[in-house]
Amino acid sequence: MKITIIGTGYVGLTTGVCLSDAGHQVICADSDIDKINSLNNGVIPIYEYGLEDIINRNIKISRLFFTNDIKMAVEKSDIIYITVDTPQNEDGSANLRNVYGVVEYISGLLLKNKIVVLKSTVPVGTTDKIQNILKGCSVVYNPEFLRQGSALNDFMHPERIILGSNSVDAVNVLKEIYGKFCKNIIVMDSKSAEITKYAANTFLSAKISFMNEIAQICEKSGANIEMVKEGISADSRIGEGFLSAGLGYGGSCFPKDVNALIYTASELGVSADILKAVNKRNKLQITLFLQKITDRFGTDLSGKTFAIWGLSYKPNTNDTRNAPSVAVINDLIEKGAKITVYDPRAVDNIKKIFGSKINYASNMYDALNYADALLLITEWNEFKNPDFEIIKSKLNYPVIFDGRNLYIKNNLNNIGFEYYCVGKAVNS
Numbered sequence: 421m422k423i424t425i426i427g428t429g430y431v432g433l434t435t436g437v438c439l440s441d442a443g444h445q446v447i448c449a450d451s452d453i454d455k456i457n458s459l460n461n462g463v464i465p466i467y468e469y470g471l472e473d474i475i476n477r478n479i480k481i482s483r484l485f486f487t488n489d490i491k492m493a494v495e496k497s498d499i500i501y502i503t504v505d506t507p508q509n510e511d512g513s514a515n516l517r518n519v520y521g522v523v524e525y526i527s528g529l530l531l532k533n534k535i536v537v538l539k540s541t542v543p544v545g546t547t548d549k550i551q552n553i554l555k556g557c558s559v560v561y562n563p564e565f566l567r568q569g570s571a572l573n574d575f576m577h578p579e580r581i582i583l584g585s586n587s588v589d590a591v592n593v594l595k596e597i598y599g600k601f602c603k604n605i606i607v608m609d610s611k612s613a614e615i616t617k618y619a620a621n622t623f624l625s626a627k628i629s630f631m632n633e634i635a636q637i638c639e640k641s642g643a644n645i646e647m648v649k650e651g652i653s654a655d656s657r658i659g660e661g662f663l664s665a666g667l668g669y670g671g672s673c674f675p676k677d678v679n680a681l682i683y684t685a686s687e688l689g690v691s692a693d694i695l696k697a698v699n700k701r702n703k704l705q706i707t708l709f710l711q712k713i714t715d716r717f718g719t720d721l722s723g724k725t726f727a728i729w730g731l732s733y734k735p736n737t738n739d740t741r742n743a744p745s746v747a748v749i750n751d752l753i754e755k756g757a758k759i760t761v762y763d764p765r766a767v768d769n770i771k772k773i774f775g776s777k778i779n780y781a782s783n784m785y786d787a788l789n790y791a792d793a794l795l796l797i798t799e800w801n802e803f804k805n806p807d808f809e810i811i812k813s814k815l816n817y818p819v820i821f822d823g824r825n826l827y828i829k830n831n832l833n834n835i836g837f838e839y840y841c842v843g844k845a846v847n848s
């Protein structure tokens with residue numbers, strides 16, 4: 421098949437690269453000329469394990485191209501994917517400017533009989549509106565469920581594919597494309613598919629917020645959230661995923677999708693009390709973490725230095741959009757603290773936000789030099805088994821604030837650390 425992807429970001433690049441690796445002829449287009457130039461020069465703008473190899477392999481055999489000539493890209497293909505970003509408006513609603521920008525542009529190209537696959541996350545009813553604009557084409561809503569950090573694997577081995585359309589022909593073509601990756605293809609109307617995407621993301625966000633609320637109850641009562649997690653996740657009705665207490669969710673999807681669904685609900689006259697509570701609890705997790713620091717070191721942090729391990733919103737990605745690290749650093753700077761950070765991949769993105777306001781270490785132990793305490797924000801693998809003797813010898817005080825419950829509290833207390841984590845009382 422000849423396939424064009426419009427919007428070569430996280431989802432578009434992954435989609436394009438995986439489809440070309442599956443044997444299709446793929447053009448990845450983007451309006452960002454710098455991004456296209458970088459890709460054409462072999463510089464990949466995002467970090468995903470294995471991505472560079474697979475891009476190079478498919479460019480070499482001329483199955484994958486990058487361009488900012490969207491007209492050419494659309495005219496050359498039979499299937500057009502729309503994978504542009506749908507960020508959050510100030511009122512919480514989804515900003516569809518880029519989606520409609522692409523739709524209006526391609527509607528002017530008088531396309532006939534092409535299949536337009538909308539992958540961007542959009543509010544209920546959007547696909548129908550786009551179908552009305554692109555009259556000669558069949559529009560299918562095909563939400564994406566990949567996780568940053570395991571994007572290629574998730575795309576190539578999805579648990580399900582959702583196709584929202586009433587065009588039997590278009591659905592059959594997409595079934596042929598996706599049949600290679602997944603047997604569980606669920607076809608439904610586009611409105612149900614749109615809600616499915618939001619319901620999936622907000623349900624996972626709700627699991628995280630629920631567990632964080634239970635964690636605070638554990639902390640106050642002397643219980644241990646890690647034991648509670650083990651106890652409830654053994655129940656297959658509850659499942660194991662998204663039950664880790666900590667600093668909450670971030671990234672470019674969960675926060676905006678929770679807000680967008682709250683907005684949609686209010687437009688429909690539905691009171692989204694659960695979703696609002698999910699949102700509120702997620703913000704509270706940062707406040708509670710910062711409170712532990714000020715309880716220990718005081719509200720005026722001038723003269724104090726903190727080492728931060730982990731900046732990306734989750735491990736195995738360089739993405740810092742809505743990362744808890746950003747909120748934590750901003751607050752500590754405001755209180756007068758000095759900050760030294762280390763992250764295996766996300767330092768360049770954090771530099772774009774904080775520049776010379778903070779210090780950057782080239783390895784995890786150097787970040788501890790002259791620091792009063794260590795703050796663990798993102799649970800990268802390399803932070804899981806550190807040398808605690810080195811940590812203790814470098815820090816001014818043997819104090820760790822762990823926002824991801826990475827270490828075992830009793831073990832750290834036994835070797836002389838003050839260890840603050842989530843869901844376990846300080847003195848338990």
Ligand SMILES: NC(=O)c1ccc[n+]([C@@H]2O[C@H](COP(=O)([O-])OP(=O)(O)OC[C@H]3O[C@@H](n4cnc5c(N)ncnc54)[C@H](O)[C@@H]3O)[C@@H](O)[C@H]2O)c1
Pocket residue numbers: 426427428429430431432449450451452455503504505506518521522539540541542564565566567568672673
């Ligand atoms: N990132 C994820 O993990 C993920 C997962 C599932 C779904 N989604 C959804 O997929 C969509 C895309 O997300 P993303 O993270 O890939 O976004 P992104 O910001 O990484 O990439 C979007 C790309 O679209 C390009 N673009 C914007 N307007 C354009 C236009 N008019 N013409 C051509 N290119 C244009 C941008 O330059 C950018 O490269 C969003 O709706 C998001 O909610 C994201």
